[in-house]
Amino acid sequence: MATTSHAPDAPTAAAQPPGPATPRATRRRGEALTRAIYQATLNELARTSFEELSFDKIAPLAGTGKSALYRRWATPEELVIAALTDPSTGFGDPVAPDTGSLRGDLIALLGRFAGVLDEPRGRALRPLLTQRARHPEVFEEVRRLVILPNQRILLAVLQAAADRGEAAPQCVTPRVASVGPRLIMAEFLEKGTVGRADVQSIVDEVLMPLTAPRPDTGRSDAPADAGDGARAT
Amino acid sequence: MATTSHAPDAPTAAAQPPGPATPRATRRRGEALTRAIYQATLNELARTSFEELSFDKIAPLAGTGKSALYRRWATPEELVIAALTDPSTGFGDPVAPDTGSLRGDLIALLGRFAGVLDEPRGRALRPLLTQRARHPEVFEEVRRLVILPNQRILLAVLQAAADRGEAAPQCVTPRVASVGPRLIMAEFLEKGTVGRADVQSIVDEVLMPLTAPRPDTGRSDAPADAGDGARAT
DNA sequence: CACGATAGTGAACAGACTTGTCCCTTATTT
DNA sequence: AAATAAGGGACAAGTCTGTTCACTATCGTG
Structure with missing residues (x-):
């Protein structure tokens, strides 16, 4: 079992989101861990495809065990939706621009x-x-x-x-x-x-x-009926 | 897998182009078989995804054995390219329309x-x-x-x-x-x-x-230089 | 400050599934 | 009839999946 993972000297690797299994000094839990999992999920999704996602692959990428994932979500689909929805890793409400033009x-x-x-x-x-x-x-x-x-x-x-x-x-x-x-x-x-x-x-x-504002050329919009002229062959 | 794979009663009596393993009276070879494999490939691709394609799944869908596939192509990727390229199942040169307007x-x-x-x-x-x-x-x-x-x-x-x-x-x-x-x-x-x-x-x-033909409003095209005004935040 | 509750880590596992190959039988062509 | 190639099954090696376990870091409480 398990060479101990509590290396007391590794302050360098403070916090890199997509660390591929870097031994960590600190053990994350709760929100912090959840966000790391979200990041790993999105990275993996970006790299491969939805079908290939699995807790098996995501866990090591997030630097954790599968258990932590199964405790939170039942399926990769749920995890993906959660990762997309989370404002810190996924998408929040975009802001409207207002440059004047x-x-x-x-x-x-x-x-x-x-x-x-x-x-x-x-x-x-x-x-x-x-x-x-x-x-x-x-x-x-x-x-x-x-x-x-x-x-x-x-x-x-x-x-x-x-x-x-x-x-x-x-x-x-x-x-x-x-x-x-x-x-x-x-x-x-x-x-x-x-x-x-x-x-x-x-x-x-x-x-x-x-x-562009239309100076009223007579053609810009749909010509009422006009057979659609499709002549596909 | 004890259940025979050549179930004589295809569910819902599918027509033959994408027939899921209908027992055939005649044994196809050469071009005819190749085209059937192309069809099965495209159907499966349409149904699932590229990553999930495999000779294993395509063969029964085409109503043939894996051997026939491995004899022709080395990888699913090659097969897909061939299926796309073949004019009868994939894409040939599209024709230009000429309706007059x-x-x-x-x-x-x-x-x-x-x-x-x-x-x-x-x-x-x-x-x-x-x-x-x-x-x-x-x-x-x-x-x-x-x-x-x-x-x-x-x-x-x-x-x-x-x-x-x-x-x-x-x-x-x-x-x-x-x-x-x-x-x-x-x-x-x-x-x-x-x-x-x-x-x-x-x-x-x-x-x-x-x-639409432009009656020369002074604005339709790029304003020469004009800083791009992006104010993303 | 120490203790107990909680939750993360890492590994092992059995079962299911997938992969490429091989081979025997049988239909089709020459 | 001989040659060819399709049909279809079996195989071993490998991979993936969801569970479970022993262990330990962290947190909250008293």
């Missing part, structure tokens, strides 16, 4: 979103995005914590811009509000990261033209 | 894309989208077979529309061309399916306003 707000909001995606919690989202059908509860949590808040804020930003005359009133819709975040997400999936230049490009090449 | 072209192209996503081969894409980092070769194939062709055609559609005066010339860019497909993909991931109404909404609420 539509372009400033968009770049601030989308830039922050892109930044979050580069953190462990953001990279942990990636494997979850394709799990809608198999793990509705997990996906619903992603939706509730990430997708919907962004959409809500974006809609408010658009409304404010429309009120200032900076944006066309008819672009204040959920569909238009979804464009920015979705383009960021797509860029993230395709390239692995979203740089500042990408954010600017999305804002300047897509969102600004899309929301 | 920008809106018609967009709805035709994106509608067809949405349709493909509802097929097995399309649903099989979903788990692959998050595998860029772990399986670059598979993702590269997705890119080559699905993402890039769509982008290429869309760019051509935009160019043609610009030539006709239907679209602003400055919107003929890869970034703008990426918007449609990416919104379709995002809708697909978030809702599980993309209906005709979604396609129309994307075209009419986003793409048409975005590409």
Whole structure:
């Protein structure tokens, strides 16, 4: 049994979140341990996939034993939801930007979103995005914590811009509000990261033209009926 | 596993393309068998995830033995790439629409894309989208077979529309061309399916306003330098 | 300050499942 | 009929899962 783990001299390794089994001087409990487990969970999720998660792998990564995990959660799914929901490791309520201009707000909001995606919690989202059908509860949590808040804020930003005359009133819709975040997400999936230049490009090449006040060209909206002309073959 | 694996009564009498081990009168070989394996692979991929794929599971789904698979491919990864590449089960070159109008072209192209996503081969894409980092070769194939062709055609559609005066010339860019497909993909991931109404909404609420000829408002493009105004906190 | 309650650590374990390979039988092709 | 390859089962080695246990650091209380 167990060479004692109470090495009295190891003050150096004070507190690194993702330590792969570093012998610790202090034994964590309660909240501190829980948060370390959340971190390890998100890191592992970011590295691999939801299906491969297991208490078996997470425990050593968090520098603890499986028992501590089984005492808290019944399944990896529960653990993931908890990790996502916890404000300190997962997602809290994002704040609305207020730079005074539509372009400033968009770049601030989308830039922050892109930044979050580069953190462990953001990279942990990636494997979850394709799990809608198999793990509705997990996906619903992603939706509730990430997708919907962004959409809500974006809609408010658009409304404010429309009120200032900076944006066309008819672009204040959920569909238009979804464009920015979705383009960021797509860029993230395709390239692995979203740089500042990408954010600017999305804002300047897509969102600004899309929301620009319309000098009433007769074509901008849906042509009433018009057969949809789909000629797929 | 005492229960015989060739249960003569498939549950719910599934049709034969994805038949879960229906006893066959005829023994397939060569191309026919290969294609059946591709189908089973894509079906299973659509149902679960890339990580969970294994010859062990695919073989019975294709109604054959593991030997037939190991004789053809060394790893599930190779098999997936082959299944995606095969024109009869995977993706060939998509055709460019030519309806005469920008809106018609967009709805035709994106509608067809949405349709493909509802097929097995399309649903099989979903788990692959998050595998860029772990399986670059598979993702590269997705890119080559699905993402890039769509982008290429869309760019051509935009160019043609610009030539006709239907679209602003400055919107003929890869970034703008990426918007449609990416919104379709995002809708697909978030809702599980993309209906005709979604396609129309994307075209009419986003793409048409975005590409509308610009009567030269002084603001549509990037403001030269202008600090990016990001005030993320 | 010391004691007892609580909870973390680390390991072991049995059972289930997975993996790649091998081999024998049988259908199909030449 | 001979050659080829499919069908399908069996195998050993390895992996993963959830439990349980002995041990000990930490905390709260008296």
